[in-house]
Amino acid sequence: MIKAALLVLMLAGHALAGTVVVKHKAAGGAFCSGSFVFCDDFSSASDPPTNWTEVAATTWINTGTTLTTPTSGTPAALYRTTNMGSSDMYAVVKFVNNAIGDMGLVLRLSTTGSTYADIVYYGGGKMWWGLINNTGAFIQDVGECTYTPVAGDYLSASVAGTGTTRVIKLWVSTTAPTGAPSGTATCTWTGGTGVSHTSPASASACTQSLCTPSQTTDVGLHAGVWIATIDSNKVFDDFAAGP
8 A cells, every 4th residue: 555655656746747837927917918029907007107108298197907098288199118129010909998089009100200100099980090290199090990999899900011002900809819910800901002991891981092191100110009189088908019
């Protein structure tokens, strides 16, 4: 009996010795355990948020659970301080409340020179691809897509390509993404083609001639969030981005 017990212990020890447990250190909660290059679930309160840079010196606050937008001043963009290393990039964010007009993601932001950035945002019952300048000021809408996100929805967007023929994609999901967006997008805009969106079927055509933006955004390397007007209901959570 003693020999049998020792044999069992030896076998158990051998099994444990051959088992390697690897843990991925998340930058906060479960959302940030995904395969994102940069991620923030806003679980550490700070004002302004750590690792972020504000445009136009307005005050965005990490409350320790969510990212709340400015309550005064001229709101604009908040972006990840360290750039993505590429002008082809994606970003993800969660809408905490039901969709409030003129809030969403900013891609390819550069704060130097006379530069422009792409925005993918909700407003007026539709999702939009638009442009802002490097101060966060709205320039134009380029394309639209009929979709209204609700509280808890995740918006993922990507930009690829150069010049006015770049491709912007938008995904809307009720569940948290675990990495860079892929698969069939909710809305796709291809600059310069004049083609309606590939999905959904109810999507509207481009709002500008041939769906062509008036400015290029090739030099921008930052991703973040954007709002046009102050509203206490404009609250974000679970931001991620990468090249």
